[in-house]
Amino acid sequence: MNAVPPKKRDLYSATIKYFGSVCEPAFEAPEQLSNLWGRNWGCNNDVGTLRSVLMHRPGNEFSVIDRKKRIPEIGTYGDIEAGWYWQSDVIPALEDLQAQHDGLVRLLEAEGVEVVYLEGVEGGRFKSVYTRDSCIAVKGGAIVPRLAPRMRHGEELAVTRTLAKQGMPVMRTLHGTAMAEGGSFAWLNSRTAVIGRGIRVNDEGIAQIADVLRYQGVELLVVDLCGYDIHIDGHFLMIDVDLALVWPRGLSFVFLERLRTLGIRTIEMNEDDNPWIVNGLAIAPGRVIMPRGLSEQTREALARNNVTVLEIDYDKVQMNGGGIHCSTSPLVRDSVD
Secondary structure, X not given: OOOOOHHHHHHHHHHHHHHOOOOOOOOOOHHHHHHHHOOOOEOOOOOOOEEEEEEOOOXXXXXXXXXXXXXXXXOEEEEOOOOEEEOOOOOOOHHHHHHXXXXXXXXXXXXXXXXXXXXXXXXXXXXXXXXXXXXXXXXXEEEEOOOOOHHHOOHHHHHHHHHHHHOOOEEEEOOOOOOOOHHHEEEEEOOEEEEEEEXXXXXXXXXXXHHHHHOOOOEEEEEEOOOOOOOHHHXXXXXXXXXXXXXXXXXXXXXHHHXXXXXOEEEEOOOOXXXXXXXXXXXXXXXXXXXXOOOHHHHHHHHHOOOEEEEEOOHHHHOOOOOOOOOOEEEEEOOOO
């Protein structure tokens, strides 16, 4: 075999030296993302100033609902053959759902938040309004979960296409038998996140999400939800850098103690609160959107901790099984470190 001539060896070495493989800075580095992907995508917290959010306005997918299909035994509506289920005993008019959703959008835009609309929702997937579940923002991009209920299977396609159109990197698409939903995921700080294990989140889903976070130096805590609880966002909401609103009956003592060791203070809800207030959205440190229904006790506790609450009507959208937090999936937040 002939040896490579010295001049060619020198040229090859020079090429490798100046144009060869480079692994630093990391993919998630802000300058890399801005230069190669157009902006510093993703989130590493739940309270930094919100810059961009994914939402879906209720639309034609609600036409699958048949008000004649009542299930008397449980006082709700559904059709196994058609593959849909309505979670409440009242089905509001689509116009009412749209009006409340539009109100949330107007408030977000007034606060300077870019609203990106989900594209390509097909069939009767009227749960698509709850974009939180189908997109988990992490450092540098998004994880697209695999949703658990049969009626939500396929929502992942519209989300993936929308993210791709925006230019947001997809860091992982859950696969195999994994299932998880973003409503059961929360950031505690830039190095710690939590996920609620239950009927919508299994061990395989947790493992795949943890794998992405591990490469980013983030620990994923696992909290077991009670009974048939769906998501952790029915009990827990970060509202400032070191402050959370909690419904303690839905959280384990171990988790509450872990919050304390992380330096996160808590405000506990009470029986007089609208239970949906914990399903709110922090749009900046200490600035939170919530549905109406705070008790005076909780309102005063929030005020003492310098938390500003922006209240809106959202009871009609909640009848579909999700609130303000469920209806918003952050794509870009400022760091709070």
